[in-house]
Amino acid sequence: MTVLSDLLASVFERGANAAKRGDWSRRPVKELVDALVSAQGEISGSLLAEQILARYRAEDDPAKLEFFHHLAGAMNVDPAAARSALDAYESEPSRASYRAFLTATEPPRQELIRRLNRMPGATGALVEMRADLLRLGRGVPELEALDLDFRHLFTSWFNRGFLVLRRITWDTPANVLEKIIAYEAVHAIDSWDDLRRRVQPEDRRCFAFFHPAMPDEPLIFVEVALTRGIPGAVQPLLAEGREALGASAADTAVFYSISNCQSGLAGMSFGNSLIKQVAGDLSGELPNITRFVTLSPIPGLMSWIDAEGINAQDADLPGLLPGLAAYYLLNAKGRGTAPLDPVARFHLGNGAIIHALHSDADLSEKGGAQSGGMMVNYLYDLRRTAERHEAFAASGAIAATSGVKSLAASGQKTLAARKEKTAEKNTASKSAKGT
Amino acid sequence: MTVLSDLLASVFERGANAAKRGDWSRRPVKELVDALVSAQGEISGSLLAEQILARYRAEDDPAKLEFFHHLAGAMNVDPAAARSALDAYESEPSRASYRAFLTATEPPRQELIRRLNRMPGATGALVEMRADLLRLGRGVPELEALDLDFRHLFTSWFNRGFLVLRRITWDTPANVLEKIIAYEAVHAIDSWDDLRRRVQPEDRRCFAFFHPAMPDEPLIFVEVALTRGIPGAVQPLLAEGREALGASAADTAVFYSISNCQSGLAGMSFGNSLIKQVAGDLSGELPNITRFVTLSPIPGLMSWIDAEGINAQDADLPGLLPGLAAYYLLNAKGRGTAPLDPVARFHLGNGAIIHALHSDADLSEKGGAQSGGMMVNYLYDLRRTAERHEAFAASGAIAATSGVKSLAASGQKTLAARKEKTAEKNTASKSAKGT
């Protein structure tokens, strides 16, 4: 009797006697997983899938790691089989040989993940499973490879065409709102009243993407302030007791916070679509809104300044910060031509332009520590984002206003002067030592 | 300037001037397709995808064929690249080499189809595209291979976990109901009044699976009659003016019609899940319902009888039909051990048992022509479907009641007698000729 038929027998033949289902729990999850991949019946599969997900969820990290290693090892692609299927297909291409090729080059774990997804509610559980994998598998090559299979399937499942944009308001169910509170990653929401200030007033908007299979779980959300003119500081936007602007009086939409919600969806980029759809929808609804900007942190600024050898306590720093920040955004590089600053990388990659920089713009502790209080507006001109995106993607060209460019030039001088001074000092100190 | 940036320029830089978009229409769809696969921006991609789908939809069959051949040729997997990626991965497995392997063994057309799906509404368009492909590509190996890529993606997208079961009632929107009328494939619905008789009375149910991205398009639906006892004829179930049974008085749920709605989803089997979920839901809602049976056609019966050399006009046939039908269902084989009859193949594959056969059960013209008026009840005993499914899958074992088995034995005798008689006749005729 196979594992599967044994399992099935225990469930079906003994009927409603749920106590018997306990038998499954004596078998290792590995066996259940193998049985699921080889099962032919959709129904038996559903029961197995349910069982596997429940068992997985209850396990501790070492057991989860073991589970992932089973997928990464026993359920990996078989290179020999892949090669022979490839040869067969190349020598005689046909529906049959192509099918054999597709099968042989897809690791069985992809089919496993698809089958796990058959139960209602499974999609969310699989997203959490990948979050575990990312956490536990970091630096382990075969687990990082396994992640690519999750990612491959998630890219299909979370295709933009399947996502639903919903506005978040004070009328939204509390179980969704509490997730907005929990997931806000940029400017923390500290209470339900704080949340209400961000979603209820006429001049505040919040939008999130949802997937139909996870209807209560926002995937990503953006908070928007409708303003007259482009704001240069974030605390006034969040202030208690401020007076709301009539929506029709606003001329600018400010994206002041974008938060990804699901660590299990890392690497799926919903932000670009979200910003552009929200911008499009808002300009349809409120024709007076003619500018779409962000008010963004510059999270890498202070550590870059530090790395450049400038002391954060330097009394002159406040006056120098705007220039340094502009220089940093335009010139500090990470991998290849990509900006070092992750937020800059995101918005410039979407085709935005660096519009303006502001001192004393984020007075929170975090804002001080990360960026000395500096913030930046990225501006989305929808007529030009595609062109700018293309230029950025092709050559790393960064769009910036002339004001920002001048600032960057002054920043460059500051840097050069500092280095010179440091060099002199070093020379001096060496000379001194030399004497 | 690349095709893409040229296209984009024409759209974005000249802004709202929609007339300019006409430029795209001078470029062949092929070029658009190539541009889409190589595009990096999600937004540019969306516009291209929209354009491609609109252009495709407007084309005639030869142009569509050309489009498919482009996908099948230029966008096929590259065996050399696949082999070298496989070698690299095998010699040094890592996240990077595995990613390269996955990329190289997936034909670019899969990515194309995923990108086409980014626009709202695209999923339905792609299902129709595959319907075209199945129609136009039949017998063309490279197009049949291309279809496997569609099928691969659709299997992911139409995963059971993403489908939604909805009851169809007289309160259902008319735009959905008209599709039920159009798609009914077993017992045609000839008017809105006929439809109402199948969804409104207390003892009639209809359920359909939907996909969230195609919310107005049923994928498959089943019509159910709640009855006392197992019915042996279909026309009384559909009769105008019949009196409805109180739902709580019923002890049997009869699945009398199951119809697939989307030819572009051919090969995705939703039927098994549908039957079992509906059976499960009904037994929860109406505990008096203890039997779940079908009242099914035997579509291949008369042509098989004809192939066996028995004349459909034979005066004795009506009396012999039940035996022959039972024999046919139990013994006539198609590929391998699979039953020749497609409906039998479906229900037996789901783990049903052949419960009973009925003469004069379908008096429609179609029913007479296909099966001489015979119909069959397949019974779903949910406690045993898994076991029967496994047995059927493993060895082709067909479950049948003893009554059906006896009938089949008598049918076998009839066949043998007929063959003998024919043999005698042939001998006689030869002898006669021989003289």
Place this chain on the structure above:
Amino acid sequence: MTVLSDLLASVFERGANAAKRGDWSRRPVKELVDALVSAQGEISGSLLAEQILARYRAEDDPAKLEFFHHLAGAMNVDPAAARSALDAYESEPSRASYRAFLTATEPPRQELIRRLNRMPGATGALVEMRADLLRLGRGVPELEALDLDFRHLFTSWFNRGFLVLRRITWDTPANVLEKIIAYEAVHAIDSWDDLRRRVQPEDRRCFAFFHPAMPDEPLIFVEVALTRGIPGAVQPLLAEGREALGASAADTAVFYSISNCQSGLAGMSFGNSLIKQVAGDLSGELPNITRFVTLSPIPGLMSWIDAEGINAQDADLPGLLPGLAAYYLLNAKGRGTAPLDPVARFHLGNGAIIHALHSDADLSEKGGAQSGGMMVNYLYDLRRTAERHEAFAASGAIAATSGVKSLAASGQKTLAARKEKTAEKNTASKSAKGT
């Protein structure tokens, strides 16, 4: 033991034994009604109300009449009690004496109807009850008086603030759509396809008022065609196979059919609100729509012409009809200064202006018989409807364009000439006789 406690005992003490409820059926409805009015408990009242409505529904017309006579007689106001309560209140006004006054001047049947309304679904049943009353009580003074109590309560319940405007589309549930088909009173809808032509194309709209307590029952609906220019004939609007106009290309909204759905709500005038809300909503949604007109029948025209002594078969009539129709609309009076034509009365009372008249505009049999094929556009200029309504209400003043007024003048001449001719003829004939 009172009737009530007896009834209650039979229901409650014997518990779930529903068979016992049969006891109620031996008591005349009258007794149940009296018990309901005197019941203090809300729950006992609910059960009684349910029973009364069920019993009423099952009765034939004579029994219903008897029921109404009971309400009209035994449950009428008591003039002596009313007078003494009035005296008491006048001599010493207080909360208590005012309450006694309100109670004494309200007939108990109003309280009865309110209590009947406590059950879910009762509102619709009471609307049907009033439909019966209007039908059976016509010309019977005490039943006509009883109707005023229904009407009084319905005016409260169907207050404009409680009604909900819903657009009717091809996505509307079939159970609502079938009522649109059934209730269309102006231009009959002859099939589901005909209905679809009126609700699905981009340039067709349909809106209905609903009451929350009767969510599947439209109270009144209007059908609208969006057109370029003001149409002069109805059949082209309803034609099969016509090409739809893009909604944004339209400059005119044509209300071509308004139908009341509930005869039990006769006398409640929802039409004015409906037209104005729809006009307001459409101008918000489609700013290009700048004209709101009707294309209306002139139902009383031919019978008025006949009454004026003009033969419907007269060969000259077609040429004379426009003038006569204009004269009829502007000058033929019913009660007081009100127009004789009911449709004119409605739209002019709403503040519309007679905009234009059209020959050969309704080629249906009904259109020919009622109005010789003539139709009329009433135009709603929302900036002036209030003023026109006031003028009409104050003095019967009818707004019409100068074109329509000229036509009416020619119609007046026609009439005068005809009368002269008739007079001559009569004189001649008398003279002839006289000889």
Place this chain on the structure above:
Amino acid sequence: MTVLSDLLASVFERGANAAKRGDWSRRPVKELVDALVSAQGEISGSLLAEQILARYRAEDDPAKLEFFHHLAGAMNVDPAAARSALDAYESEPSRASYRAFLTATEPPRQELIRRLNRMPGATGALVEMRADLLRLGRGVPELEALDLDFRHLFTSWFNRGFLVLRRITWDTPANVLEKIIAYEAVHAIDSWDDLRRRVQPEDRRCFAFFHPAMPDEPLIFVEVALTRGIPGAVQPLLAEGREALGASAADTAVFYSISNCQSGLAGMSFGNSLIKQVAGDLSGELPNITRFVTLSPIPGLMSWIDAEGINAQDADLPGLLPGLAAYYLLNAKGRGTAPLDPVARFHLGNGAIIHALHSDADLSEKGGAQSGGMMVNYLYDLRRTAERHEAFAASGAIAATSGVKSLAASGQKTLAARKEKTAEKNTASKSAKGT
């Protein structure tokens, strides 16, 4: 030119020029009110109604009082007209004379209130208006009389048949949940987390009645705990960190808090219906629930004890409280035969029975002050509530278990003993004084 036409002119003829609407604000609300009652057009009425409600809302209390006095005076019934209409109807009953009678005996302010209700959203505004009236008019006879007109109309509008029962869960929109927090009147909800503990766990339920015209405003709500056995203390039900019971494990539903939400609906009694519908629905959903009890405060206990001359600080009191509480509930009378305790009056009037009493059951400050920590279970046996309600309504008979009755007997003895002692003391003291 009338006030109305003047107003209308300012709105309509000058069209969209909303600035002109300011003209209205110079006229006193009284004039607008008179104009609304005499207006014939529904639309003009709507604009007036909107204006009146907006103006009213912005006024201070003295201006509101003036408004109410205008309604109470100028818009009161005219006794002379009422008398003559009554005479005319009595001498010659007809539809016309009855209509005249109805009109003359209804004060014009009722029609005013109905007309104010025509605007969307007006119902809630009128409920608030009555809340003002109750607050400002207390003790002013003519305003108390005016309130009867509001109450008369509200009784029609908030008829049980129009109310909708909705379950309140953690998925309910936050704007409704915040009202639950605000309106909880029995056991205050001190945070969103506290709220979540009352609506999210499997063994907690909350239900509210809503009116369709005030969809975000609960009218009344009840909080329910599902338990095993009947609980004798409230704090454990509300405790943070308690473990939830599986809903199917519960055998008892405990109504531990019922709160009316709208002071403007004072005197409309929704509570009885709410309890009985919730009890009915729960027994349908969870057949294991066989007992429906409350866990109720005894708000009048301590002040009654005080009035009986027993010192709240008396060291013996805790031991005596159960008996005294039982005696109080059974014997302390308010108006007529009605129990003095308002909560007892409510539940006994609904047909409940006093089931049990508990010491140390409400340890909150409020619970100590009002009832010395005592609480009581009222039990609803749906098969007997009607009978008990009738007995209570007829003679004030109070249903109680024998245990409660024994307690009451001991309470009676306590009281007698105390009175005797007091009498002795008084005599002693008098004697002492007498010497």
